[in-house]
Amino acid sequence: MGLFDLFNKKKSSGDYAKDRLKLLLVSDRANCSPDIMEQIKNDIIEVISRYMEIDASGLDIQLTQTESDGGNGTVPALYANIPIKDMKTKAKPVK
Amino acid sequence: MSEVIVITSGKGGVGKTTTTANVGTGLAKLDKKVVLIDTDIGLRNLDVVMGLENRIVYNLVDVVEGNCRYKQALIKDKTYPNLFLLPSAQTKDKTSVTPEQMKKLVEELKKEFDYIILDCPAGIEQGFKNAIAAADRALIVTTPEVSAIRDADRIIGLLEANEIKRTDLIVNRIRMDMVKRGEMMSIEDVVEILAIDLIGAVPDDENIVISTNQGQPLVGDNSLAGRAYMNICKRVLGEEVEYLDLNDSGFFKKLSKIFKKSN
Numbered sequence: 001m002g003l004f005d006l007f008n009k010k011k012s013s014g015d016y017a018k019d020r021l022k023l024l025l026v027s028d029r030a031n032c033s034p035d036i037m038e039q040i041k042n043d044i045i046e047v048i049s050r051y052m053e054i055d056a057s058g059l060d061i062q063l064t065q066t067e068s069d070g071g072n073g074t075v076p077a078l079y080a081n082i083p084i085k086d087m088k089t090k091a092k093p094v095k
Numbered sequence: 096m097s098e099v100i101v102i103t104s105g106k107g108g109v110g111k112t113t114t115t116a117n118v119g120t121g122l123a124k125l126d127k128k129v130v131l132i133d134t135d136i137g138l139r140n141l142d143v144v145m146g147l148e149n150r151i152v153y154n155l156v157d158v159v160e161g162n163c164r165y166k167q168a169l170i171k172d173k174t175y176p177n178l179f180l181l182p183s184a185q186t187k188d189k190t191s192v193t194p195e196q197m198k199k200l201v202e203e204l205k206k207e208f209d210y211i212i213l214d215c216p217a218g219i220e221q222g223f224k225n226a227i228a229a230a231d232r233a234l235i236v237t238t239p240e241v242s243a244i245r246d247a248d249r250i251i252g253l254l255e256a257n258e259i260k261r262t263d264l265i266v267n268r269i270r271m272d273m274v275k276r277g278e279m280m281s282i283e284d285v286v287e288i289l290a291i292d293l294i295g296a297v298p299d300d301e302n303i304v305i306s307t308n309q310g311q312p313l314v315g316d317n318s319l320a321g322r323a324y325m326n327i328c329k330r331v332l333g334e335e336v337e338y339l340d341l342n343d344s345g346f347f348k349k350l351s352k353i354f355k356k357s358n
Contacts, residue, residue, distance in 0.1 A: 012278060013277070013278050014277045014279050014280050014284070018288065021245065024245060025288065028249065029252065
């Protein structure tokens, strides 16, 4: 690897801007305020917690873009990373 | 058949007024009868960019309030007899005009003009609503910066919601030297992000500043920006025009070729 390759590895500010914008516009277009995202997060925690023990503080959700299965470009997707502490053996009855 | 075009961007300072002046003057140069309307009430600017600031008697608010007939308020351009400006009011605020009043005025102007071009204020409030109320199509001006593109995206959504039939994109102030270094988003990047049709790109050209200083739009002259604006005008008329090579600086072109060879 030459010296120039080393330099090229660093992401240029133009690419950085493009990536930031793509993410930003997905949430802008979805009209998803931080409040709504917080609500979704709390609802997810509530539902998943009925079945397993999760680390609520480590939960991360965000709107991103992903290639659609139909092959017609990118579509918005809800990405959620939910750390599980313990799989409960039996589901709690729903109230 | 006349056409009503709104020039809008969301963010301020990206070149709406300069674009309005140049597209309007260019269309007049191409023998169309054109009227430019400055809808930015309280922050009048199109008159100075056109170099017509000393000829204003009546303004847009006078016309909608019935203080004068619209013909009394229209200012004829210095160079093109088929180009007119309807200036904005400087001492009123944006609520002095309603979308209905704009629609009515534009309907009247349609009888006389081929192109009615509306210079929209920044923002998405009353002034924006007034400007888009009567428009058939929109030219969205943006620069290759995150803030301008974000606002442009919002505007595109609002125009769709208001059933503007056609929206085209102008990427303004592009610097090819920075794009080449990867330090600025390219025209292709911007088009990909906003996902609307491109109608032209205008380079960051110091001649724009000079022409604004002089109050004389540069469309159609030999500068890179002048040619870029003329091409946009032709595309507005439906002509197919090839895209300009914005890397016009011959010296750098040669230089970059030399570097390519040595690699």
